[in-house]
Amino acid sequence: MSKKIIIFFGPPGSGKGTQAEMLAKKTDWKKISTGDLFRAEIANGTKLGKSVGKYLQAGKLVPDKLTLSLVEESLKQKTSGFIFDGFPRNKRQLNDLLAVFRKRLKKNDLAYALEVAVGDKEVKQRLSQRRSCACGAVYHLIYNPPINEGVCDICGGKLFTRNDDKPKVIAHRLKLYYNESKSILDYWQKQGRLIKIAGEQPIKKIHEEIMEKLKKLKLV
Ligand code: AMP
Numbered sequence: 001m002s003k004k005i006i007i008f009f010g011p012p013g014s015g016k017g018t019q020a021e022m023l024a025k026k027t028d029w030k031k032i033s034t035g036d037l038f039r040a041e042i043a044n045g046t047k048l049g050k051s052v053g054k055y056l057q058a059g060k061l062v063p064d065k066l067t068l069s070l071v072e073e074s075l076k077q078k079t080s081g082f083i084f085d086g087f088p089r090n091k092r093q094l095n096d097l098l099a100v101f102r103k104r105l106k107k108n109d110l111a112y113a114l115e116v117a118v119g120d121k122e123v124k125q126r127l128s129q130r131r132s133c134a135c136g137a138v139y140h141l142i143y144n145p146p147i148n149e150g151v152c153d154i155c156g157g158k159l160f161t162r163n164d165d166k167p168k169v170i171a172h173r174l175k176l177y178y179n180e181s182k183s184i185l186d187y188w189q190k191q192g193r194l195i196k197i198a199g200e201q202p203i204k205k206i207h208e209e210i211m212e213k214l215k216k217l218k219l220v
Contacts, residue, residue: 002109003081003082003110004080004219005081006112007084007087007088008086009113009114009185012170014199015118015126015199015206017086017138020033023210027220028080028081030082032082032083032085034087037070043134048070059169059172060176071097072100090180091184094183112193112217113184113194113195115185115197128165130162130165131161133152133160135154137152139152195213197210197213
């Protein structure tokens, strides 16, 4: 059977992480979220965590070499598919990923990019209302609030506002996203491998649209 690879794109706060998680639950594909992997390294106080903490705090990209080593390690997992969330984030990472694909993928394996499109105003509103838990769960104070204020429904952990969800850092992250993502999306568009999804809809509807489009392409 061929391996399926879906690479999620979208500005910070587009909901791509949530959608990637929902897709991972529906399929038996492994999700590779570089942001989550870095946050776990920081929470566990590892050597890698200590060296990447300052980049995450400032909303800056972690050096490509450190990021790629994490991705290559994750790609060793046995699975019928991978879902990428947050990687590649620039042209160099795309080229690195394509080189890894050439080494690891077979001829009939299929890789597609999936763009969750959301406007700037909506993104800023969403991120300021976002609350996160160290276990990876994410809430929105209005659209998806936790049952008990400030407490994670899943693990009971204390919810927090990510430092990079603060207004000044959000503006920087958005600029970075638009600067870096254009050439990557152009690449997938030229390959005829870009799926576009309207991201300003309820979470469930977006998921349904994703599943429909993947079915049409015989990816699920
Ligand atoms: P995210 O959870 O995807 O918004 O990522 C949070 C932060 O992790 C980013 O602002 C970067 O500091 C770092 N990060 C995540 N993915 C990458 C990547 N592909 N390359 C470099 N840094 C990354």
